[in-house]
Amino acid sequence: MSRDLILDGLNPQQKRAVKHTKGPLLVFAGAGSGKTRVIVHRVANLIIRGVSPKEILCLTFTNKAAGEMKDRLRAILGEEAPVWAGTFHAFGAWFLRQEASRIGYPSSFAIYDEADQRSLISKCLKELDIKPGRGMSGALAWLANFARDTMQDLNEIACGLPFDPYPVLALYEKRKRESHAFDFADLIFAPLTMLSSDEDLRDAYRSRFPYLLVDEYQDTNPAQYLLLMSLAGDGGNLCVVGDDDQAIYGWRGADVGNILKFRDDFPRAQVVVLEQNYRSTGAILEAASSLICHNRHRVPKDLKSVRGRGKEVAVREFTDDAMEAAGIAQAIEKLIASGASPDSIGVLYRVNSLSRVIEEAFAQWRIPYTVYRGTRFYENREIKDLLAYLRILVNPRDEEALARVINVPHRGVGEKTIDILRQYARDRRIPIAYAVGEAVIDRVVSGAQLKGLEEFHRIYAEIVCRAGMNDIASILGGILEVTGYEEALKTEPDGEDRVNNIRELIASTVDVRDIGRYLEEKSLMSRLDKDAGEERVSIMTLHMSKGLEFNYVFIPGLEEGILPHSRSMDTDRGIEEERRLLYVGITRAKKEVSLSWSKYRTIYGREEFQTPSTFLPEILQEDAPAVTELCAENS
DNA sequence: CCGAAAAAGATTTTT
DNA sequence: TCTTTTTCGG
Secondary structure (H helix, E strand, C coil), X not given: CCCCHHHCCCCHHXXXXXXXXXXXXXXXXXXXXXXXXXXXXXXXXXHHCCCCHHHEEXXXXXXXXXXHHHHHHHHHHCCCCCCEEEEHHHHHHHHHHXXXXXXXXXXXXXEECHHHHHHHHHHHHHHCCCCCCCCHHHHHHHHHHHHHHCCCCHHHCCCCCCCCHHHHHHHHHHHHHHCCXXXXXXXXXXXXXXXXXXXXXXXXXXXXXXXXXXXXXXXXXXXXHHHHHHHHCCCCEEEEEEXXXXXXXXXXXXXXXXXXXXXXXXXXXXXXXXXXXXXXXXXXXXXXXXXXXXXCCCCCCCCEECCCCCCCCEEEEEEEHHHHHHHHHHHHHHHHHCXXXXXXXXXXXXXXXXXXXXXXXXXXXXXXXXXXXXXXXXXXXXXXXXXXXHHHHHCCCCHHHHHHHCCCCCCCCCHHHHHHHHHHHHHHCCCHHHHHHHHHHCCCCCHHHHHHHXXXXXXXXXXXXXXXXXXXXXXXXXXXXXXXXXXXXXXXCCHHHHHHHXXXXXXXXXXXXXXXXXXXXXXXXXXXXXXXXXXXXXXXXXXXXXXXXXXXXXXXCCECEECCEHHHCCCHHHHHHHHHHHHHHHCCEEEEEEEEEEEEEEECCEEEECCECCHHHHHCECCECCCCCCCCCCC
16 A cells, blocks of 8 residues: 555544654544554554564454454555564563573463463462362452552452462462463563563563554553553653543553553653544434543543434333333334344443343344353363363473363362372472373372373373374364263263364364464463354443444443442442443444333342432433333233 | 252453 | 352262
């Protein structure tokens, strides 16, 4: 693409952002303001002006965003540009593959996800003779991550645990290191510590990537922020793009303050505010603005629509949640009957539990829908099991992976036996996977347990043998064959689905030579990128809707305790984030928004009396009186 | 070691 | 209500 085409069709603010090449740049990209376009065109502009693609580092939060960036760059430049684009965590993993030896890790390290982390933490609790209690390992995992994500000391964080978390997490760190594993927080934290303490290393990476670009900057946490600062240096060519009004991950340690104080960090920073909205109608933007204006900690913005006024935002009141769901179903049916495509419609709610009534109503009204739920493909048990077999091939010290599969399918190896094995390996300082064979020879257990161990040892040896000469898909197939896992699954209740998932995994496995890289990719990916955008209405949480758009948006459950959620209502910060959440939801819509609330709602099997959300009056404008309809439909 | 049963708790979840 | 996690008995 030629130089002038890069700026073609962009508005003045967008042009300013794209033309900027040197020094720090802050782009406030309001909802629907063509953010991705600006980012991609800016990168293309840098390349056309002679910056080597290899010198550009683009950091995002999701694989999807990174993929889209790369696709669109390829579309503009006509070829694959070797720009480094990926998530913060992928960058951390890439960095560590190269540099891990500096902190005593091999480059074949494992990456522990939340489940691995929780499981290791409960083992540490047991080892220290602390009675776990419900959800304790989850709370500790949260604490460990939150501490490193926010760069806080453990005892600075009030968590109300009945014991001192420090020894547990210290043991966790020790065990994790012995397993040559990093958890998600480490992928940011470890590179950060290495870069902060080693000036040469810092200089090396600074000169490797003189151009930095960060998407969704409002969602960076303190650790990511510091990592970025050590990569950027003082006068760095750092471009950050984000929208403080769409910061909805504070509860995970993200700090909106980062985007708000960018100008203090870089006084020379150019600032561009993208206020031209290409997505929504005027009425929708007006409602969104009048809502978000109630937040005190924000940069004022005035989104302008390029489309007409459009239909007013509707607020509907219902008697109970079933009627609300039926009302939404009915409205959607009407939309579809008048020609709207189901996949241009989204139902967005605060909590997953609201999906149920909606689903029931949709089933009744025969409305095709897809629920985007929390359960992610790679978190399915069967997928994790299969990948765990692969993990112990790459890293035989990976205790979590081994503990996961040594008794899958059942072969009589229980927790006790694993404990003995773990101790055995630790005493001899050998990888736990190698300890199995020796433990069998030493007869550390007897009877059924010994038989089980022997069997696992045989299986492991067989897999190791096959792994040497096959591609990954065949290795996976081999694992299924040798272990008899597929047959075992078929006897389970949901076995058929699980077997299908496994098939899907194998089918999607393209030949990568390096198993380690394959596993890295899988552990950093949440769902299989499969656009289920066929003729179906989308149902999801407000969080998941960020970055998407629909012609028609329905947001039910606008009640005190739900939106704003009861767990976020005590602080101003909490309320502001809830408000942003609703703002994100409303600004997903191109044509119409319908908000609703119910006087009665069944919550955890109990019928509760609800009051309308404080946010509703903030949206209502005097010239557009609330449309109150009582849905008389029976269910 | 495994299954059943009881108890407790139940936002959001980019990686 | 329903799911997850712990405990207890065979």
